[in-house]
Amino acid sequence: MAATKHAQKIREDSTAYLTTALLQLLEKKPLAEIKVTELVTRAGVSRMAFYRNFDTLADVLRAYFAPRMTRLFDDVITQVPSPAKLGDMQQFFAEMGHALHLAEKRNYEYIVQQLFADNMVRYYQLTLPTGADDAGMQRYWIRFMSAGVYAIWREWLLSGANETLDEMHELIGKLQRATLAVIEQDADR
Structure with missing residues (x-):
């Protein structure tokens, strides 16, 4: 032992x-x-x-980012109350902000983006919209939302994080609800 x-x-x-x-x-x-x-x-x-x-240098970065990002998504998946979730997000960006900036600058952002997308898939597989009944619709909707949410967080971080985390959280929620409303409307037709 x-x-x-x-x-x-x-x-x-x-x-x-x-x-x-x-x-x-x-x-x-x-x-x-x-x-x-x-x-x-x-x-x-x-x-x-x-x-x-x-196996590769990229694997070192995956091992570094993966558990941190997974913890953030676990908050969303397990529906941790917003104050605690925002606190965890604040800590994540405080600890990881520089490394995330560096990812863009040093050409390894694809690793961060893929980990984000993997976690979005994990999240949305549990919370798919009611109108996304067929597999193709589900797959594309998840990719659409993943790319959009990633782009929002990326823009926010790289442009100086001027809005509060609460404002960003609310914005993403509004956009997600609006997208879900369109899908549900189409399903009702």
């Missing part, structure tokens, strides 16, 4: 070192210009430690 705990601790430490080192390297250059050798040297771990935990 002790060896297992020790091995787990080493794995967690290696992952943390690799993530920190990658985020530091991304301060200076795009993801595509970073090599595994450069990353492991910066992190102070072996190539074996990298490949034991990850």
